[in-house]
Every structure is written in structure tokens, then in C-alpha cells.
Amino acid sequence: MEKTQENSCAIQCQGIRKVFGTVVANDNIDLEVRYGEILALLGENGSGKTTLMNMLSGIYHPDEGRILIDGQQVDISCPTDAMRLGIGMIHQHFKLVDVFSAMDNIVLGTEEKKIKPKILRQKILDISHQFGLEVDPDKKIRQMSVSEKQTVEILKVLYRGARILILDEPTAVLTPQETEKLFAILRSMREQGAAIIIISHKLHEVMDISDRVTILRKGKSIETVNTAETNEKALTEKMVGRPVTLEIERPQTEKHERILDVYHLTVEREDGTTALDDVSFTINTGEILGVAGVAGSGQKELCESIAGLMPVKEGAILHKKQDIIRKTPSEIIELGISMSFVPEDRLGMGLVASMGMTDNMLLKTYHRGKGPFIDRKPNRELAERLVKELEIVTPDVETPVRLMSGGNVQKVLLGREIESDPNLLITAYPVRGLDINSSYLIYDLLNEQKKKQVAILFIGEDLDVLLELSDRIMVLCHGQITGIVDAKEVTKEQIGLMMTGSRAEEVLGNE
Amino acid sequence: MFLKFIVAAIVSGTPLLFGTLGEIAHEKCGHLNLGVEGMMSIGACAGFMTGYYTDRFWIAILAAFAAGVLSALVYAFLTVTLMANQNVTGLTMTIFGIGLSNFIGVTVLATTSSGTLKLSEHIMAQMGNIHIPVLSDLPVVGQLLFSYDPFVYVGVAIALAMGFYYNHTKVGLNVQAIGENPAAADAAGIRVTKLKYLNIMIGGGICGIGGAYCPMIINGGKWISDSVDGLGWIAVALVIFAMWSPNRAIFGSFVFGALRVLKFYVPKSVPVPAAIYDMLPFVITALVLILTSMGKSMGKSQPAACGLNYFREER
Numbered sequence: 001m002e003k004t005q006e007n008s009c010a011i012q013c014q015g016i017r018k019v020f021g022t023v024v025a026n027d028n029i030d031l032e033v034r035y036g037e038i039l040a041l042l043g044e045n046g047s048g049k050t051t052l053m054n055m056l057s058g059i060y061h062p063d064e065g066r067i068l069i070d071g072q073q074v075d076i077s078c079p080t081d082a083m084r085l086g087i088g089m090i091h092q093h094f095k096l097v098d099v100f101s102a103m104d105n106i107v108l109g110t111e112e113k114k115i116k117p118k119i120l121r122q123k124i125l126d127i128s129h130q131f132g133l134e135v136d137p138d139k140k141i142r143q144m145s146v147s148e149k150q151t152v153e154i155l156k157v158l159y160r161g162a163r164i165l166i167l168d169e170p171t172a173v174l175t176p177q178e179t180e181k182l183f184a185i186l187r188s189m190r191e192q193g194a195a196i197i198i199i200s201h202k203l204h205e206v207m208d209i210s211d212r213v214t215i216l217r218k219g220k221s222i223e224t225v226n227t228a229e230t231n232e233k234a235l236t237e238k239m240v241g242r243p244v245t246l247e248i249e250r251p252q253t254e255k256h257e258r259i260l261d262v263y264h265l266t267v268e269r270e271d272g273t274t275a276l277d278d279v280s281f282t283i284n285t286g287e288i289l290g291v292a293g294v295a296g297s298g299q300k301e302l303c304e305s306i307a308g309l310m311p312v313k314e315g316a317i318l319h320k321k322q323d324i325i326r327k328t329p330s331e332i333i334e335l336g337i338s339m340s341f342v343p344e345d346r347l348g349m350g351l352v353a354s355m356g357m358t359d360n361m362l363l364k365t366y367h368r369g370k371g372p373f374i375d376r377k378p379n380r381e382l383a384e385r386l387v388k389e390l391e392i393v394t395p396d397v398e399t400p401v402r403l404m405s406g407g408n409v410q411k412v413l414l415g416r417e418i419e420s421d422p423n424l425l426i427t428a429y430p431v432r433g434l435d436i437n438s439s440y441l442i443y444d445l446l447n448e449q450k451k452k453q454v455a456i457l458f459i460g461e462d463l464d465v466l467l468e469l470s471d472r473i474m475v476l477c478h479g480q481i482t483g484i485v486d487a488k489e490v491t492k493e494q495i496g497l498m499m500t501g502s503r504a505e506e507v508l509g510n511e
Numbered sequence: 512m513f514l515k516f517i518v519a520a521i522v523s524g525t526p527l528l529f530g531t532l533g534e535i536a537h538e539k540c541g542h543l544n545l546g547v548e549g550m551m552s553i554g555a556c557a558g559f560m561t562g563y564y565t566d567r568f569w570i571a572i573l574a575a576f577a578a579g580v581l582s583a584l585v586y587a588f589l590t591v592t593l594m595a596n597q598n599v600t601g602l603t604m605t606i607f608g609i610g611l612s613n614f615i616g617v618t619v620l621a622t623t624s625s626g627t628l629k630l631s632e633h634i635m636a637q638m639g640n641i642h643i644p645v646l647s648d649l650p651v652v653g654q655l656l657f658s659y660d661p662f663v664y665v666g667v668a669i670a671l672a673m674g675f676y677y678n679h680t681k682v683g684l685n686v687q688a689i690g691e692n693p694a695a696a697d698a699a700g701i702r703v704t705k706l707k708y709l710n711i712m713i714g715g716g717i718c719g720i721g722g723a724y725c726p727m728i729i730n731g732g733k734w735i736s737d738s739v740d741g742l743g744w745i746a747v748a749l750v751i752f753a754m755w756s757p758n759r760a761i762f763g764s765f766v767f768g769a770l771r772v773l774k775f776y777v778p779k780s781v782p783v784p785a786a787i788y789d790m791l792p793f794v795i796t797a798l799v800l801i802l803t804s805m806g807k808s809m810g811k812s813q814p815a816a817c818g819l820n821y822f823r824e825e826r
Contacts, residue, residue, distance in 0.1 A: 057698075079698055097695050099691055099815070100691070108696065108699040109688070109699030
């Protein structure tokens with residue numbers, strides 16, 4: 001702690017206020033980051049973290065308040081200004097041009113005149129070595145894994161001479177091993193005097209990496225604490241503003257019947273690559289089967305082939321001993337199989353972004369109506385009931401869902417699926433981008449369904465959650481199952497190893 | 512005979528070359544412009560009328576360019592600043608451009624006593640085929656390379672310059688980044704709006720020159736309504752044929768130019784109705800569209816953000 005007090009201030013925000021229309025996104029926010037420290041910014045969705053960071057990186061302009069960099073008051077009106085001041089932002093959704101090489105992305109938009117690729121490559125490699133980054137400058141972005149892309153993003157800001165780094169939920173898409181690697185890089189930057197702000201929802205990571213934590217709630221800065229002097233529970237309570245329990249329930253259910261059997265399922269993507277390779281597993285009623293895996297390991301194809309949206313090359317999917325492979329999606333829905341798949345852009349599948357809640361409810365029910373006309377009334381009632389039951393925040397049930405916040409969209413989607421009374425619920429990334437409060441609400445919803453003997457296939461990304469919520473965990477790696485394990489008897493590290501290709505027998509055998 | 516065919520193909524392909532290059536400039540920065548036909552029509556009218564009244568060829572070309580720039584400015588204001596739908600805006604530009612051009616043509620025609628508008632001999636001489644001593648007199652090569660009207664050389668020079676711009680300059684790289692992922696470009700500190708405006712306007716200007724070629728060269732310096740006659744649409748398709756490369760656009764334009772003049776060079780003994788030849792460019796365009804949409808090779812495909820307007824604060 002004494003060490004950080006010696007270091008000078010990198011950023012000071014004083015009384016920052018930002019209003020969008022009638023919504024106050026930031027209200028009188030104070031924030032301070034010093035060189036040689038990692039500050040975690042913690043807050044629920046809509047607490048104004050991203051807005052604040054966007055003001056530091058020049059995307060928005062504050063309405064009131066002062067920003068001081070190195071003690072000097074500054075005006076950051078565009079991303080170039082931020083860069084000039086040494087601020088580099090690594091966005092949650094990577095801002096990279098897919099068809100360019102890493103090198104082209106790194107130099108993109110820099111002021112320098114054309115320099116020789118050879119010198120440039122050397123410069124990039126020099127920075128890489130300095131901080132322990134690994135990257136091939138000539139590799140195209142589209143051929144890279146998620147963690148490689150992130151490395152390029154980091155290199156991009158370092159190349160521009162950033163001494164203040166802002167990372168917006170950098171670990172959301174990484175495996176535990178990749179997260180460790182990233183943290184090692186961040187620590188190395190801290191040693192070399194950089195100031196780092198990291199936004200994260202994952203409390204254990206905040207505890208692990210940060211020196212201090214600033215908590216935002218409803219657009220206001222609540223408190224800044226030293227990480228060493230606090231714990232996860234205290235942080236959550238400050239963030240939510242009331243006492244909470246951080247435990248995810250795992251209710252035990254009694255009757256287990258096989259409801260879905262998948263035998264030797266092989267699925268090919270449109271481009272001919274194998275998405276799922278000889279996958280076999282079973283789901284029972286009253287059970288949550290968690291699916292872990294690096295993004296793109298076949299999760300999407302698994303959901304879609306069960307829901308009848310994707311052709312199956314080989315294998316069988318039996319629902320209550322009935323093969324459903326040749327059935328149409330609507331026939332599968334009739335059988336009680338319901339899917340709420342939330343892809344990265346959240347709205348891509350399942351909901352129509354420009355429609356209100358009522359019309360989105362209608363999408364699932366209209367074909368049951370009699371006659372050629374649509375009856376909106378029952379759907380509006382359903383939408384209004386969901387708003388009440390699930391505490392969905394929306395001005396009106398007719399407001400387009402794209403204007404709602406992430407957590408509320410998830411609730412609408414899951415709420416609608418549950419309403420159709422399924423016996424098998426497939427849900428992918430239901431808490432992606434959600435804050436703690438909303439996440440727990442979703443977990444409760446799922447557990448409630450489980451108690452009603454619904455079988456749940458839960459595709460998740462936060463391993464801590466998967467371990468606590470699921471009964472069993474199935475790990476996918478490049479379309480193959482590397483193991484199906486009891487969630488109570490496995491560690492996060494073991495799952496992580498299985499996600500990168502080790503077989504369950506090897507991993508568990510080592511213990 | 513064959514030599515004459517090649518020369519005719521190049522002359523007939525030149526307006527396509529300009530149109531295609533203009534459209535490439537638009538698509539590279541993420542704007543699908545269906546208004547090429549309209550921008551060419553406006554350029555045709557401005558170029559021809561300026562030539563008619565000033566008798567100066569280079570001023571006519573500049574006027575055609577400026578008119579194209581202006582029409583593209585309208586398009587850019589609607590799509591970049593007001594974020595209007597690009598397809599609708601483009602189609603509107605086409606309808607507006609053709610209409611405006613014909614309207615001015617008819618109005619000016621009404622002022623003449625002869626009932627025809629024809630450029631003077633003086634300006635026709637200025638834009639006639641060039642003649643370089645020695646080089647132009649070489650057998651075959653002279654005719655094939657050194658004896659076209661100045662438009663042809665301007666077009667090829669623009670194509671080569673554009674190829675260099677995209678592949679070897681920093682601004683070109685930035686523009687391509689905008690077309691692929693404007694959010695990434697913005698975050699990298701590239702002035703997205705400024706570069707979009709600039710590229711769209713220059714693209715429009717290039718289209719305008721191509722338009723002027725139609726009444727001034729192809730129609731032999733005589734004003735006829737609808738002189739661009741669908742070339743702008745073929746240019747939009749040619750961009751795909753050229754796979755977004757200005758250098759390949761040179762080749763593509765001349766191939767399509769050849770198809771357009773083919774009917775005059777096939778011996779009379781071949782019993783194919785003339786209508787088939789008129790149809791050929793469009794059939795080939797359709798085939799190219801099918802083929803390119805089947806084999807999607809990366810890097811040679813449409814810029815990823817083409818057709819999508821960019822709004823910084825969108826989630």
C-alpha cells in the first residue's frame with residue numbers, strides 16, 4: 001500500500017456527470033488511478049462503468065466534471081486525443097479488422113508515415129518480449145483464437161505508447177489458463193509502471209488481480225477500498241446496496257428419468273468442417289447438465305441440432321425414446337423441447353430486436369391462434385405478467401427489446417421459453433454480460449424449473465457458476481466430448497485442462 | 512479486323528471502367544452505392560453541356576467530375592450523416608440523376624433552332640484520338656496502345672492510382688479498415704466520417720467522368736436522352752467481377768466492353784439474332800453474380816461492413 005502512495009496519479013476524475021436524454025448514466029463520479037497499480041471497477045449492469053470508460057477513451061464527452069491526466073486537466077473529445085494522452089482501451093468486443101494481419105491492425109490509424117514492415121515487425125516483437133506477450137505479426141485476425149485476438153488488442157494500445165490501460169471485461173471469453181496468462185501480463189505491466197483499470201463481474205478475479213477496487217452503483221461512485229482489506233461478500237453488498245448471499249443453490253431432485261439420449265452425433269458446419277464429432281450423452285429430468293468449453297467448440301451446433309435447426313450427419317437424438325432428427329423445429333417444440341440460445345450479440349436468435357415484448361411473445365404462439373387474424377391481447381397479458389414476475393425493467397411492453405438492458409432481455413427470453421412449459425430447456429450463456437443480481441435471478445429461475453422435473457442443458461462460460469449450479473458437467477473441445485464429470489467432484493483447473501483437449505481419465509487420474 | 516474489335520472493346524469499356532472504379536471507391540469505405548447510374552447521368556449532362564458552351568475539353572471533364580462529386584455529396588450526407596438506408600438512397604440518386612439529366616437536355620434542346628445538340632468540331636478535335644509521333648505510328652502496338660481518346664488513359668491512370676492507394680498507402684489501409692469494421696477503425700483513431708465523405712465524393716466524381724464519356728465519345732458528340740443507358744448498373748456488377756480490385760477492374764471493363772460491341776464484329780453469316788448480343792453483358796453479369804456468391808474466398812469478397820451505416824454510440 002505504501003508503494004502505491006508514492007506513485008503519482010495517472011487519472012483523476014472529479015465529479016463526472018453524463019446524461020443521455022433523461023437517463024443519468026454517471027452522476028458525480030470520482031475516480032483515481034495511480035501508476036503502478038491495478039484498479040478494479042466494479043458495478044452492476046447499468047451502473048455506468050462502460051459510460052465512464054468511454055469518456056476516458058474519447059467516445060463520449062462528459063457533461064460536467066473534470067478529468068485530470070498526470071495532474072493536468074484535459075479535454076478528451078475523440079479517441080485520438082485519448083491515445084495522445086497515453087490512454088488505451090481494450091474493448092469487450094474486439095475492435096479488430098478480421099481480414100487484416102495483426103501488424104496491420106496494430107499500426108492502423110497511427111500518425112506515423114509509412115515505415116518498413118521489417119522495422120515494424122521488430123518493434124512489435126520488442127514490445128511483445130518486454131511484457132511477455134506472444135503474437136505472430138503476420139497472422140490474420142480471422143485465423144486467431146479469442147485469446148490471441150486479445151493479445152493483439154493489448155499490443156495495439158502498447159504500440160501507441162499507452163501508459164494507462166483500460167480493460168473492459170477482458171476475461172469474459174477466456175479459459176482459466178488464458179486468464180492466468182493475461183493476469184501475468186497485466187502484473188508485468190504494473191511492475192513496469194503502467195496504470196491499469198480493469199472492469200470485471202467476476203469477484204474472485206477482482207480479488208486476485210487488483211490493488212484497489214472502486215465500486216459504482218446506479219451511476220454514482222460509492223467507495224474505493226483496498227483489495228487486501230476486503231472480501232467478495234463485502235464487495236457485492238456495496239455493489240448491490242444490500243446484504244446478499246453469494247451461494248448458488250443446487251437443489252436435489254428425486255425422480256430421474258432419461259429424457260434425451262444423444263448417440264454418436266456428428267454435425268458438420270456449412271463450410272464442411274466438423275462441428276460435433278461423435279458426441280454421446282444423456283440428460284435426465286430434474287437435472288442440470290452443464291456444458292463447458294472454449295467458445296466455438298461446438299456448443300452452438302449442439303443446441304441447434306437438438307432444436308432441429310441444423311442438419312445432422314450421423315447419429316441419433318432420442319427424446320423419450322423417439323428419434324427427433326428428422327423432425328421440423330416446430331414439431332420439436334411441440335414435444336416440449338425449448339431452446340433459449342443467446343449468442344454473443346444477445347438478440348441474434350430468439351428475439352426480434354425491433355419488436356416489443358408483446359410481439360416477441362406472439363412469435364411463439366401465433367400459429368396456435370384460430371383464423372387468419374392475430375389476437376394480441378393474451379400475449380400482452382403474458383408480457384405484463386412476465387414483467388411483474390421477473391422484475392423486468394422496461395418502460396412498456398411495447399418498447400422494442402433492443403432498447404432494454406442485457407439482463408432484461410435475457411429475462412424476456414427465458415421467461416417466454418419457460419412459459420411454454422417445456423420438459424427440456426436448452427439455454428446458452430443466459431447470464432452473459434449480466435451483473436450479479438440479474439445472474440442470480442436467472443439461476444433461481446433455472447433451479448425452479450429443475451425442481452419441476454425439467455431437464456436443463458446449460459451452456460455456460462463462467463466455470464465457477466457451472467461448478468456450483470450443474471449436477472454434471474460435460475466438457476467439449478473441438479467438437480468432441482473430453483469428459484462428462486460430476487460437478488461436485490471436479491475442480492476448475494481440471495475442467496480447464498479438459499477444455500483444452502485433455503481427456504477426463506487423464507485429468508482425474510492424476511489426482 | 513480483330514485489332515479493330517479490341518480497339519472498339521476498349522472504347523466501349525471505358526465508361527464502365529470509370530463507373531466501376533467509382534463504385535469500388537464507395538464500397539471500399541463501406542457504402543453500397545446503387546446510384547452509379549444517376550451519378551453518371553449527372554456527369555454526362557454536366558460534361559456535355561459545359562463542352563457545348565465552353566468548347567474546352569478539359570473544362571468539360573472537370574465539370575463532369577465536379578457534378579459527380581456534388582451528387583455524391585448528397586448521397587454521403589444522406590447515408591453518412593443522416594444514416595439513411597443506402598439501397599434506397601442509391602436508387603433515389605439513380606432516378607433523380609437520370610431525370611435531372613434528361614430534363615436539362617430537353618430544356619437546352621428547346622433553345623436550339625436545329626433541334627439537335629452537337630459539340631463543335633473544335634472540341635471534338637481536342638478529345639479525338641491522341642497521336643504520339645513514332646509510338647502511335649508503330650504497327651499494331653501503336654494502334655493498340657497509343658491511339659485512343661484521352662478518357663481511356665485517364666481511366667487507366669485512375670485505376671492504377673487507386674490500386675496503389677489501397678495497397679500501398681496508409682490512408683488506403685485506413686479506408687479499407689473502415690469498410691471492414693468501422694468501429695475498429697474509429698477506436699484506432701481513424702476519422703471515419705471524414706474519410707467516408709472524401710472517398711464517396713471522389714468516387715462520385717470518377718463516376719461523373721465516366722458519364723460524360725457516353726454523349727461525348729460513344730454518341731459522337733451528340734446529345735441523346737438516357738445516354739448512359741444502363742452502364743451504371745453493369746458497373747455495379749462489374750465491381751463483383753473485379754473482386755473489389757481497381758486493377759482487375761481494367762480487365763473486367765474491357766471484357767464487358769468487348770461483349771457490348773461483339774455484334775458488329777461477328778460475320779453476318781453467323782445466324783444469331785442481334786438481341787442475343789445485346790443480352791450478353793447482362794447474362795454474364797448474372798452468371799458472375801452466381802459464381803461469386805457460390806465461391807466465397809476471403810479477402811476477395813465485399814468489405815464486411817459494406818451496406819451498413821456506422822453509428823458510434825450504437826450498442
